[in-house]
Amino acid sequence: MKKYENFSKWFDDLLLNAEIMDNRYPIKGFAVYKEWGAKIARKIIEMLEKKLEETGHVPMFFPVAISEETFKKEAEHIKGFTSEVFWITHAGDRKLKKRMLLRPTSETAMYPMFSQWIRSHADLPLKIFQSVFVYRYETKATRPLLRMREFLWNEAHTAHRSWEEAEEQVKEAIGIYDEVFKNLGLSYYILRRPDFDKFAGADYSIAFDAWNPDGRVNQIGTVHNLGENFSRAFNITYEDIGGMQRYVVQTCYGFGISRVIAAIIAQHGDDHGLVLPPEIAPVQVVVIPIPYKNLEDEIEKYSRRVYEKIVSAGFRTRIDETDRTPGEKYYYWEMFGVPIRVEVGPRDLKENQVTICERVNLERRTVPLEEAPRAIMEEFRKIEKKLRERSISTLKEMTINARDIEALKEAIKSKKIARVCWCGKIECAERIREESGGEIRGYRVDIEENPEYTCIICGKKAEKVVYVAKAY
Amino acid sequence: MKKYENFSKWFDDLLLNAEIMDNRYPIKGFAVYKEWGAKIARKIIEMLEKKLEETGHVPMFFPVAISEETFKKEAEHIKGFTSEVFWITHAGDRKLKKRMLLRPTSETAMYPMFSQWIRSHADLPLKIFQSVFVYRYETKATRPLLRMREFLWNEAHTAHRSWEEAEEQVKEAIGIYDEVFKNLGLSYYILRRPDFDKFAGADYSIAFDAWNPDGRVNQIGTVHNLGENFSRAFNITYEDIGGMQRYVVQTCYGFGISRVIAAIIAQHGDDHGLVLPPEIAPVQVVVIPIPYKNLEDEIEKYSRRVYEKIVSAGFRTRIDETDRTPGEKYYYWEMFGVPIRVEVGPRDLKENQVTICERVNLERRTVPLEEAPRAIMEEFRKIEKKLRERSISTLKEMTINARDIEALKEAIKSKKIARVCWCGKIECAERIREESGGEIRGYRVDIEENPEYTCIICGKKAEKVVYVAKAY
Numbered sequence: 001m002k003k004y005e006n007f008s009k010w011f012d013d014l015l016l017n018a019e020i021m022d023n024r025y026p027i028k029g030f031a032v033y034k035e036w037g038a039k040i041a042r043k044i045i046e047m048l049e050k051k052l053e054e055t056g057h058v059p060m061f062f063p064v065a066i067s068e069e070t071f072k073k074e075a076e077h078i079k080g081f082t083s084e085v086f087w088i089t090h091a092g093d094r095k096l097k098k099r100m101l102l103r104p105t106s107e108t109a110m111y112p113m114f115s116q117w118i119r120s121h122a123d124l125p126l127k128i129f130q131s132v133f134v135y136r137y138e139t140k141a142t143r144p145l146l147r148m149r150e151f152l153w154n155e156a157h158t159a160h161r162s163w164e165e166a167e168e169q170v171k172e173a174i175g176i177y178d179e180v181f182k183n184l185g186l187s188y189y190i191l192r193r194p195d196f197d198k199f200a201g202a203d204y205s206i207a208f209d210a211w212n213p214d215g216r217v218n219q220i221g222t223v224h225n226l227g228e229n230f231s232r233a234f235n236i237t238y239e240d241i242g243g244m245q246r247y248v249v250q251t252c253y254g255f256g257i258s259r260v261i262a263a264i265i266a267q268h269g270d271d272h273g274l275v276l277p278p279e280i281a282p283v284q285v286v287v288i289p290i291p292y293k294n295l296e297d298e299i300e301k302y303s304r305r306v307y308e309k310i311v312s313a314g315f316r317t318r319i320d321e322t323d324r325t326p327g328e329k330y331y332y333w334e335m336f337g338v339p340i341r342v343e344v345g346p347r348d349l350k351e352n353q354v355t356i357c358e359r360v361n362l363e364r365r366t367v368p369l370e371e372a373p374r375a376i377m378e379e380f381r382k383i384e385k386k387l388r389e390r391s392i393s394t395l396k397e398m399t400i401n402a403r404d405i406e407a408l409k410e411a412i413k414s415k416k417i418a419r420v421c422w423c424g425k426i427e428c429a430e431r432i433r434e435e436s437g438g439e440i441r442g443y444r445v446d447i448e449e450n451p452e453y454t455c456i457i458c459g460k461k462a463e464k465v466v467y468v469a470k471a472y
Numbered sequence: 473m474k475k476y477e478n479f480s481k482w483f484d485d486l487l488l489n490a491e492i493m494d495n496r497y498p499i500k501g502f503a504v505y506k507e508w509g510a511k512i513a514r515k516i517i518e519m520l521e522k523k524l525e526e527t528g529h530v531p532m533f534f535p536v537a538i539s540e541e542t543f544k545k546e547a548e549h550i551k552g553f554t555s556e557v558f559w560i561t562h563a564g565d566r567k568l569k570k571r572m573l574l575r576p577t578s579e580t581a582m583y584p585m586f587s588q589w590i591r592s593h594a595d596l597p598l599k600i601f602q603s604v605f606v607y608r609y610e611t612k613a614t615r616p617l618l619r620m621r622e623f624l625w626n627e628a629h630t631a632h633r634s635w636e637e638a639e640e641q642v643k644e645a646i647g648i649y650d651e652v653f654k655n656l657g658l659s660y661y662i663l664r665r666p667d668f669d670k671f672a673g674a675d676y677s678i679a680f681d682a683w684n685p686d687g688r689v690n691q692i693g694t695v696h697n698l699g700e701n702f703s704r705a706f707n708i709t710y711e712d713i714g715g716m717q718r719y720v721v722q723t724c725y726g727f728g729i730s731r732v733i734a735a736i737i738a739q740h741g742d743d744h745g746l747v748l749p750p751e752i753a754p755v756q757v758v759v760i761p762i763p764y765k766n767l768e769d770e771i772e773k774y775s776r777r778v779y780e781k782i783v784s785a786g787f788r789t790r791i792d793e794t795d796r797t798p799g800e801k802y803y804y805w806e807m808f809g810v811p812i813r814v815e816v817g818p819r820d821l822k823e824n825q826v827t828i829c830e831r832v833n834l835e836r837r838t839v840p841l842e843e844a845p846r847a848i849m850e851e852f853r854k855i856e857k858k859l860r861e862r863s864i865s866t867l868k869e870m871t872i873n874a875r876d877i878e879a880l881k882e883a884i885k886s887k888k889i890a891r892v893c894w895c896g897k898i899e900c901a902e903r904i905r906e907e908s909g910g911e912i913r914g915y916r917v918d919i920e921e922n923p924e925y926t927c928i929i930c931g932k933k934a935e936k937v938v939y940v941a942k943a944y
Binding site: 070 | 487494496497498501502504505506507510512513530532533534535538539541542554555556557558559562563564567572581585588589605607610622624667737739
């Protein structure tokens, strides 16, 4: 499996072989999360929800079905989503009097309830979240994990007393996502989308675009300030301290769990298979006995001792006592991305030690058995660091400054992310897309970048440094 | 709120006041799990999934959408479900070439994949589960948590080499559910359903019927042996050790998370509100400072110390420092079912102690601060025991032997569960329903009960002792 030769095939094969996702489900754009995929998804959800709860968000579950009437309340939102919603029209052999749709996102499921729950300033801020599947009828080619018609995400929705508080919330949300993504070793640009590409119904949108080996960026999270757009449509008001009725100001943000799994696979994986950050690995350590003539029993016994030692230190551990050869076992568990392999051979037995092999560079070292748990924990921290650093340096290498349209075309063609100066006009954005095939993804919000040149298309004064890439 | 005077109103009010579920969602049969309900649901899922994983089940996620073609493969299954499925027929403004349905249960989503995954005896047993929402177009009156068109459950599906192995699996499943339900203090009958009431596509069905204050039993779990019914329809075969192709034997079982929450509320709740088993309580301990003139600051400070002590012992703890009076705080947290209230007043301050009040009987005792964590843990065990014992004794009181039809009618009318002798004929079962309004729910599988009398309807030899009740 060659990641950089044929990313698409490498990715699809790995999803199936490492039991992440089975895409042979009989409906296009819908697929099965198998054991490994489901377990990784649950760990990511756990990491994210913990942070959300620590910052005062509470869990709720809203229905998957939304009535047509509520869906159609916010004008921009309908325009953005109407072409891609699935409609439920019948039940049994009856036609429903009012058809309903599967949530493509839950603003219109939640906000009618917000208007019942929120009465006074004391009810604010309201900060809720749910981790659920959502449904969008994608007309472009579907791709497992990356572009599905059913995909798993976490969505948070908040309501506030003022624009300023909503602005603070946007910052908090970016901080939460940034921390979780960083803990997973991912790298990405945090970009404010151009107005023509913001979320349908938002005042503005900020997105996390992760790099992908094929040059197409992968939007793993988005954060939106909705202003009063929805609160006016859904009549969500509160009585302020002075007794005045005011509209709440809202934000919402989505964390693409399916797409984060895709990013982890794509950024960290290699020609041996998955490479999983220890925090989310369903199995963190695998113990592999290396049998040796006349020492079979002793090695088996010692391997069990090693296993017990590691399990009791709290690591998610397996011991592979199948009939396969050690080489086959290495190959197998490398594919599943297990961060640490502990090899137990005759020498380890004799010296009361173990041989630890880490998954990133497959480097080995031996440590006394007593110190194995501490050494494993150390290796975890090193693995996290290596993954993060390798990913950051790839993103840097993938990003190219393009001063003219030829350089931009070449950059997109060679699967890069281009950094260009843009005047801000939509005509120039369209020309960029037509000429290069890449889209303006936005400008960075984590740092300020001042244009050093004029607009790459019209040559007039540039307003922003923007990032251009193909996207999933 | 009077639980036994008007159960229905008590239940609905409590769902709203204790923030379990908001039933004002604009689509009938669909409702919002609010913070408390969502958190309780997550804890129950955690308890159940832990047991499932310990017994070798693995998590997966299957799509919500099922194609009409696969849905129609097993004849009995269609007959049972076809009148209550929701159909997705359109996407955007297009009519779908093939319509699809929302899962009412996932046999027909999963088993086409099983037939691809299972090749040899080495692939068996296959034991998987998912905790998801399912969709059934109930035509009877919907009730929050108890009868919804969207409800939350955990479903497990297994495939085996033989009938005997499937029988063992049925036993394991009953054991798992029984343990979780018992840990939640619930009581119920474990009944083998009469053949006319088995799951559509099963060889036989076993169900857990929990008591409800209004006499209608609440089916909180079911376990089915599917035999080869689905494996023949979906062509799920394996090569046995001798090289022969055989059909797998399957089981499936469903744990009604929504309905278990309903049972916990209904069986344990009282006129003060929820009473939650400590294991699933979102807040296990609430610390309430009782301010006293000239000691306000000391009591506040001491209450914080108490809070820190309890939190650091690992309990999910809140301190209520709002402006409400202590009485209002008691009332509030009792409604939310918090198992232990820790009151901190001037005397507690002086004696370096705390006053612990448990939620079941609202009994108080004082303990030295140092011993508070141990005392709380003790109280938890006592609460669990009290809930379990009280629930069991209510079930016993609710169950009445009915030897003739008049006694049966009287029993059902007075909201009891009737124990009657039945000949096994469907005509007599129908008469029972027509005359009494109750249904035959089945005979017990946990103990053997031999009929002491003749059939309550026809007077012929009785085959079984069966339980008759109204049901949700």
